[in-house]
Amino acid sequence: MSFLIDSSIMITSQILFFGFGWLFFMRQLFKDYEVRQYVVQVIFSVTFAFSCTMFELIIFEILKVLNSSSRYFHWKMNLCVILLILVFMVPFYIGYFIVSNIRLLHKQRLLFSCLLWLTFMYFFWKLGDPFPILSPKHGILSIEQLISRVGVIGVTLMALLSGFGAVNCPYTYMSYFLRNVTDADIVALERRLLQTMDMIISKKKRMAMTRRTMFQKGEVHNKPSGFWGMIKSVTTSAPGSENAHFVPDLTLIQQEVDALEELSRQLFLETADLYATKERIEYSKTFKGKYFNFLGYFFSIYCVWKIFMATINIVFDRVGKTDPVTRGIEITVNYLGIQFDVKFWSQHISFILVGIIIVTSIRGLLITLTKFFYAISSSKSSNVIVLLLAQIMGMYFVSSVLLIRMSMPLEYRTIITEVLGELQFNFYHRWFDVIFLVSALSSILFLYLAHKQAPEKHMAP
Amino acid sequence: MRKVKRGERGVGKSSLVHLLCQNQVLGNPSWTVGCSVDVRVHDYKEGTPEEKTYYIELWDVGGSVGSASSVKSTRAVFYNSVNGIILVHDLTNKKSSQNLYRWSLEALNRDLVPTGVLVTNGDYDREQFADNQIPLLVIGTKLDQIHETKRHEVLTRTAFLAEDFNAEEINLDCTNPRYLAAGSSNAVKLSRFFDKVIEKRYFLREGNQIPGFPDRKRFGGGTLKSLHYD
Numbered sequence: 001m002s003f004l005i006d007s008s009i010m011i012t013s014q015i016l017f018f019g020f021g022w023l024f025f026m027r028q029l030f031k032d033y034e035v036r037q038y039v040v041q042v043i044f045s046v047t048f049a050f051s052c053t054m055f056e057l058i059i060f061e062i063l064k065v066l067n068s069s070s071r072y073f074h075w076k077m078n079l080c081v082i083l084l085i086l087v088f089m090v091p092f093y094i095g096y097f098i099v100s101n102i103r104l105l106h107k108q109r110l111l112f113s114c115l116l117w118l119t120f121m122y123f124f125w126k127l128g129d130p131f132p133i134l135s136p137k138h139g140i141l142s143i144e145q146l147i148s149r150v151g152v153i154g155v156t157l158m159a160l161l162s163g164f165g166a167v168n169c170p171y172t173y174m175s176y177f178l179r180n181v182t183d184a185d186i187v188a189l190e191r192r193l194l195q196t197m198d199m200i201i202s203k204k205k206r207m208a209m210t211r212r213t214m215f216q217k218g219e220v221h222n223k224p225s226g227f228w229g230m231i232k233s234v235t236t237s238a239p240g241s242e243n244a245h246f247v248p249d250l251t252l253i254q255q256e257v258d259a260l261e262e263l264s265r266q267l268f269l270e271t272a273d274l275y276a277t278k279e280r281i282e283y284s285k286t287f288k289g290k291y292f293n294f295l296g297y298f299f300s301i302y303c304v305w306k307i308f309m310a311t312i313n314i315v316f317d318r319v320g321k322t323d324p325v326t327r328g329i330e331i332t333v334n335y336l337g338i339q340f341d342v343k344f345w346s347q348h349i350s351f352i353l354v355g356i357i358i359v360t361s362i363r364g365l366l367i368t369l370t371k372f373f374y375a376i377s378s379s380k381s382s383n384v385i386v387l388l389l390a391q392i393m394g395m396y397f398v399s400s401v402l403l404i405r406m407s408m409p410l411e412y413r414t415i416i417t418e419v420l421g422e423l424q425f426n427f428y429h430r431w432f433d434v435i436f437l438v439s440a441l442s443s444i445l446f447l448y449l450a451h452k453q454a455p456e457k458h459m460a461p
Numbered sequence: 462m463r464k465v466k467r468g469e470r471g472v473g474k475s476s477l478v479h480l481l482c483q484n485q486v487l488g489n490p491s492w493t494v495g496c497s498v499d500v501r502v503h504d505y506k507e508g509t510p511e512e513k514t515y516y517i518e519l520w521d522v523g524g525s526v527g528s529a530s531s532v533k534s535t536r537a538v539f540y541n542s543v544n545g546i547i548l549v550h551d552l553t554n555k556k557s558s559q560n561l562y563r564w565s566l567e568a569l570n571r572d573l574v575p576t577g578v579l580v581t582n583g584d585y586d587r588e589q590f591a592d593n594q595i596p597l598l599v600i601g602t603k604l605d606q607i608h609e610t611k612r613h614e615v616l617t618r619t620a621f622l623a624e625d626f627n628a629e630e631i632n633l634d635c636t637n638p639r640y641l642a643a644g645s646s647n648a649v650k651l652s653r654f655f656d657k658v659i660e661k662r663y664f665l666r667e668g669n670q671i672p673g674f675p676d677r678k679r680f681g682g683g684t685l686k687s688l689h690y691d
Contacts, residue, residue, distance in 0.1 A: 031556070194538065201518055271538075
């Protein structure tokens with residue numbers, strides 16, 4: 001009886017998450033496009049719903065809501081469904097939509113998408129070989145096999161994003177790094193941009209006029225195409241010798257125009273950059289801006305500390321055994337001498353901590369995905385990209401569950417260990433540290449180079 | 462003599478500009494960063510004794526309507542002294558048509574500000590367009606990708622759209638030059654539009670000052686009476 005109640009609660013919450021994923025899709029991701037394939041929207045929302053349900057189960061675990069056995073059942077079921085989606089459905093549909101875009105293969109879409117899916121499975125399987133993630137006593141088609149591989153991909157993603165985010169966050173928040181931009185700079189750059197456009201226009205006017213006169217004089221091809229075309233038109237138009245002057249001129253002018261257009265594009269991007277910096281400078285003078293500036297200092301210390309800890313972990317080959325909650329309680333009880341009910345507080349504090357981690361990681365991921373989507377999608381590829389994002393999101397959330405195990409006290413870890421089987425969790429943490437370190441250091445290098453290069457461009461007269 | 466083309470990313474503005482200016486199909490369209498320009502030679506009042514030839518600059522302004530405000534401010538520099546506006550939308554994507562309202566607001570705001578007319582963002586006002594002195598043209602692209610059965614519904618919708626803007630409309634496929642072949646109704650509409658732009662620019666100067674039209678002589682060489690290339 002209680003099982004039925006528990007199941008209905010779970011199902012209601014899943015429907016809620018599904019609705020939220022649907023709304024997010026409609027309002028944020030696809031707000032500039034028309035949704036024609038509802039399959040894509042459904043898959044995205046379903047992935048989102050099941051991922052969030054996993055987090056919900058963790059929270060229930062901590063708060064001891066619902067019956068223990070029904071929790072276990074839902075864990076298993078949820079995990080199976082998510083793996084099914086991530087390994088079978090989404091890759092298949094990605095292959096299907098890619099193939100649909102290519103006109104040649106349109107007739108045998110299904111066949112080719114199956115082929116693509118088989119290729120994906122092959123590489124997915126091979127991924128597990130170089131990593132010591134499993135104890136050898138598991139069979140081929142067990143959950144552990146699939147989860148371990150999904151975990152590797154997801155943890156890599158998490159560490160990359162986390163490393164970059166840890167470095168980028170103080171860089172964007174702190175106003176110390178803001179370049180000084182005056183209105184005069186912007187006006188000067190705009191003037192250069194318009195001058196370049198003027199030059200392009202005058203050259204194009206010449207070209208247009210040339211083409212028109214040539215056309216009126218009855219030239220067969222009104223534009224020289226390539227090297228041989230140029231040679232041919234010069235030699236065959238010997239009688240009308242004035243034409244021979246036009247043809248090489250056109251290619252020369254075209255080259256000049258191409259160079260100028262490239263310059264105009266760069267100037268446009270630089271001007272947009274200057275406007276953005278100016279806005280940030282103004283924002284930093286407001287109250288909110290000052291608050292974020294302060295946070296930035298805080299985050300930079302946190303970032304340095306994390307990099308330091310990651311290095312220590314790798315160098316001294318240690319994986320943290322106790323979670324921050326128990327550690328914190330130990331410290332307060334032993335060193336500060338404050339006595340309080342350990343069990344009660346540990347439950348609540350870990351709930352808050354885990355809750356914050358979950359919420360911030362979901363929110364951070366959705367924002368990053370949205371930005372990414374706006375940057376690279378077009379009306380042709382939007383379906384494929386959304387499905388890729390759904391895949392990334394699913395893998396990310398599954399690996400978050402793996403890693404979150406570390407932040408919870410021992411008694412709550414058991415359910416994850418039970419459900420996910422005997423994975424080598426320590427490996428994942430080590431792998432996370434390594435990739436995090438690599439990502440953070442390369443982001444620092446990258447931002448440093450980008451920052452240094454920019455002022456030089458503006459200092460030039 | 463300047464005309465600005467506006468529309469969402471990926472609707473086919475660059476292909477359209479190439480088709481209009483060079484009578485050829487663009488082989489490998491790629492994304493437009495910033496703004497690209499092309500020039501079309503147009504015969505004003507073709508076939509009549511008053512025929513004159515003009516250069517028309519088509520400024521293809523890229524980007525999307527939801528861009529960061531820094532990109533919008535940079536784009537604004539291209540909207541100075543615009544003589545005509547071509548709004549381009551994708552017939553297979555309804556949202557690009559809806560975004561046209563926001564695009565036109567973005568451009569028209571530039572010229573209407575001097576007269577002190579305040580516009581609330583996002584909402585368009587028909588009177589504002591009726592008052593508008595700048596000629597508008599609405600072009601729908603990717604006509605070939607609309608299935609026969611849906612064509613009527615799509616074309617009715619776009620007709621309403623053009624009416625809202627008080628503008629002419631043309632629907633075509635940028636990969637097929639026959640839509641703009643000489644003598645077709647599309648070519649006639651296009652010609653009439655360019656003629657209107659030229660008239661507004663050069664022949665309405667005497668007497669009524671059009672508010673917000675800064676007198677710019679920067680683009681010299683706009684009027685050509687006789688042509689020869691030296």
